[in-house]
Structures are given as structure tokens and as C-alpha cells.
Amino acid sequence: MTDQPALKPERPFFSSGPTAKPPGWSLDKIDTRSMGRSHRSKLGKSRLKYAIDLSRELLGVPDDYLVGIMPGSDTGALECAMWTMLGAGPATVAAWESFGNVWIQDAVKQLKLPDLTVLEADYGEIPDLASIPQDNDVVFTWNGTTSGAKIADTDWLVPGRKGVTINDATSAVFAQEMDWAKLDATTYSWQKVMGSEAAHGMLVLSPKAVERIESYDPAWPLPKLFRLKKGGKLNRDIFEGATINTPSMLATEDYIVSLEWAQSIGGRQAMFERADANAKIVTDWIEATPWLRNMVPDPAQRTNTGVCMVFQGDWYESLSPDDQAAVPKNIASKLEALDVGYDFNGYRDAPPSLRIWCGGSVEQEDIKRLLPWIEWAYAEAQAGRL
Incomplete structure (x- = not known):
């Protein structure tokens, strides 16, 4: 069993459009x-x-x-x-x-x-x-x-x-x-x-x-x-x-x-660096997570903005197509209800997936805090509690 994480993202905005406001926005x-x-x-x-x-x-x-x-x-x-x-x-x-x-x-x-x-x-x-x-x-x-x-x-x-x-x-x-x-x-x-x-x-x-x-x-x-x-x-x-x-x-x-x-933070080069750093956190986590894979097989073609991931593994592949489609949807819905992460389910026409926005207006720490919650929600789904 995976314990529920203690820390939530301070800004749980991970939508791929409209995307998160810049830090400090009001x-x-x-x-x-x-x-x-x-x-x-x-x-x-x-x-x-x-x-x-x-x-x-x-x-x-x-x-x-x-x-x-x-x-x-x-x-x-x-x-x-x-x-x-x-x-x-x-x-x-x-x-x-x-x-x-x-x-x-x-x-x-x-x-x-x-x-x-x-x-x-x-x-x-x-x-x-x-x-x-x-x-x-x-x-x-x-x-x-x-x-x-x-x-x-x-x-x-x-x-x-x-x-x-x-x-x-x-x-x-x-x-x-x-x-x-x-x-x-x-x-x-x-x-x-x-x-x-x-x-x-x-x-x-x-x-x-x-x-x-x-x-x-x-x-x-x-x-x-x-x-x-x-x-x-x-x-x-x-x-x-x-x-x-x-x-x-x-x-x-x-x-x-x-x-x-x-x-004020250094122009587009600073924005590029922030997006690259954010995306690396997510892509490294996907690579280390056996029940996920990046939707894009070729690393040279992987975006640093809306990083998309699909599920894999024995448990997931044993589900019916409808139940497979429900897994990312239920994870995203559960974490939205807990104010952990908003709007990171995959696009409606895409394969069942999660999509985490990593553009420059998102803070690294918020992404780091989101990922353990996804692990927890996936474990809850496996246990039939989601």
C-alpha cells in the first residue's frame, strides 16, 4: 500500500491550456x-x-x-x-x-x-x-x-x-x-x-x-x-x-x-530552461515508473511542455478497454477533488493518458509534489478504492 503524501502542490495548475499563470500573479x-x-x-x-x-x-x-x-x-x-x-x-x-x-x-x-x-x-x-x-x-x-x-x-x-x-x-x-x-x-x-x-x-x-x-x-x-x-x-x-x-x-x-x-526572469532563455527542467522531472519519473511509458517513443521528439504518458503493465492490460480509459480519468478526478492537481487528464481525443504541463510558468517544486500523489492514486485504483 502507498501512503497518502503529506505535501500538496502550492499551485495545483497543470492544464495544457489555458496554462498556469506566472508565479506571483494576482x-x-x-x-x-x-x-x-x-x-x-x-x-x-x-x-x-x-x-x-x-x-x-x-x-x-x-x-x-x-x-x-x-x-x-x-x-x-x-x-x-x-x-x-x-x-x-x-x-x-x-x-x-x-x-x-x-x-x-x-x-x-x-x-x-x-x-x-x-x-x-x-x-x-x-x-x-x-x-x-x-x-x-x-x-x-x-x-x-x-x-x-x-x-x-x-x-x-x-x-x-x-x-x-x-x-x-x-x-x-x-x-x-x-x-x-x-x-x-x-x-x-x-x-x-x-x-x-x-x-x-x-x-x-x-x-x-x-x-x-x-x-x-x-x-x-x-x-x-x-x-x-x-x-x-x-x-x-x-x-x-x-x-x-x-x-x-x-x-x-x-x-x-x-x-x-x-x-524579468531573463527572457525566453530562462523560460526554455524552466520548461526543460520541469519536463526532465516528469520524463525521468516516467522512465523510473514501471506502469507508465512516455507516449512519445523517440526522446528527440518529446516535448518540454505538455508531457503525455500512457499506462502499461499486467494489471492495467488485464482491464477492459472501458476500464483502462477510466484509470487516468479517475486519477485526475480524485486529485482534483483533493486540490492536488487540476486538469491533467489526457486530451479527450488522445489515447487514455495523463498530460502534465511543464511550461515555464509552472514551478519545479509543484511538479515534484504532484508525482507521489499520482503514485498513491494509482495504487488506490489497483486496490479498487478509486
Whole structure:
């Protein structure tokens, strides 16, 4: 029998999105001067531009790239890139988890791209990205939020390639370095990694992406939220804080708090190091725990953010499929009820699993305290008490 641990995490927030707020976060840290003001006022626009500028600085975005705030979270930003740039030539959409498969469905069923190749892999695997023709536009997810599998490198993208590269980086930025020179449209959301309030996305465009947008008019109609052009040219005001529709200034100020915190601890390099250290704690524990295995077999493809694990062993494998699926769900539910850990059950479409967020806003000590509780809950499940 495993004894119930004595210590609980001080901040039991392990969700993979929205993720944990930065340490020390509180409502009184939010600047309220823009509340109740127009987002087009001098103050409102300056705060939106400040959020853009801080994002650029922290992420090391090249000076000739554009950074803008988009509606609809990462989904809105990524679909805007797809709707405005794809269809000019052959395209490949690569996916190895739930959200990447959404982009496949967009390409197949919504845009109905005539010259489309789909690359898919099971949860925990990465497809053969080197097989993608360099002339093709490509859409891919840098880090599989629901599978824990990330790309190992960008060697499969040749510098100066003809096609545009659209990168869904929502659970990778601020945790993994982006190879900006090989990326043309990169998107992410405020609620992932930085733990900010949701509903807003970021769109980062290279000069090649701008050229594609300005030289190409897609065959399909564009909703207002995807219209990046004005008078046949890219509307650069969008990348100076003049958003397409009304943003939440409260969410904007919350994002700024997270950005300033990251800046105060040493910027993105410090965020990378925190995520790496957190993930190592979890992955080392998985390796030492006989009834668990990492969902991603290849260590080079294992994320340092949403670490996913599945169960194994004689007892677990003797259960029916329904009972197997109940094990991680019951463990997560029990520990949530005890205020030990929130929202770390695996994604609903993924194999039965647990997923612990290890991004930079999570403290090492809280992760260390969570793991013995999972061991205790697993023992309770084996004993029929969970």
C-alpha cells in the first residue's frame, strides 16, 4: 500500500491550456487604465502595440517580420494564414495529433485545395517530414499539444524554399526556440505557455508571407476576420496595434503581465530552461515508473511542455478497454477533488493518458509534489478504492 503524501502542490495548475499563470500573479498586477476605453484610443492602441513589441523582443522575432494580434486565439490566427495564403500552388498539411488534424480537415473540406498532400502519424509519432517537396506550401504543428510529440529539428525545411511555411506554434513558443528564417507564418495564443487570458492569437509574418498575401487573391470568399489586405496591400496597421475587431483590453493587460514577468526572469532563455527542467522531472519519473511509458517513443521528439504518458503493465492490460480509459480519468478526478492537481487528464481525443504541463510558468517544486500523489492514486485504483 502507498501512503497518502503529506505535501500538496502550492499551485495545483497543470492544464495544457489555458496554462498556469506566472508565479506571483494576482489581479492587482493588471494595469486598468485601458479598461472602459476604446481599443482605438491613443492609450488602447499603445497598450496593444506594447504587447506586440514585448512579444517580438522576447521571442527574438527578426526586425523585418511583422507581428500582429488576431481574433479567435491560435485557431483564428492559423486559419487566417491558411485562408489567405494557401491555394497558390501545391500544399502539404502534416499532422500527428488533434489540432493538426483540424488543419487537415480545413484544407480538405473547407478550402478543398486541388493539389494537396496529407501527412499523418499516430499519437506519439511524427510523419516523414523530409518527404515534403520544397516547392509545396506546408502547414504543420511545431509541438503536438495533445500527443507530447514535437519536431526534432527543421532540417527538413530547406533555406530559400519556394513554398510558404505555416507553423502552428501555440504550445511551443516561449518554451522552444523558433527557427524564424525557415518560418513564414507562425501563430500562437496567449493562453498557452504564458498562461494569459484566452481568445486572442498572434500572427508572425515573414517578408515572403507578406509577398504571398499581396500577390495572391484566393478563390474563396474571406470573412472579415481573415481580411489582411487593404487596397490590394497588406494592412500594416494590424501589425501596429489596430486590430481587425475589438479585443479585450483586460486580456491584453493580463498578457502584458505575463510578458513582463518572463522578461524579468531573463527572457525566453530562462523560460526554455524552466520548461526543460520541469519536463526532465516528469520524463525521468516516467522512465523510473514501471506502469507508465512516455507516449512519445523517440526522446528527440518529446516535448518540454505538455508531457503525455500512457499506462502499461499486467494489471492495467488485464482491464477492459472501458476500464483502462477510466484509470487516468479517475486519477485526475480524485486529485482534483483533493486540490492536488487540476486538469491533467489526457486530451479527450488522445489515447487514455495523463498530460502534465511543464511550461515555464509552472514551478519545479509543484511538479515534484504532484508525482507521489499520482503514485498513491494509482495504487488506490489497483486496490479498487478509486
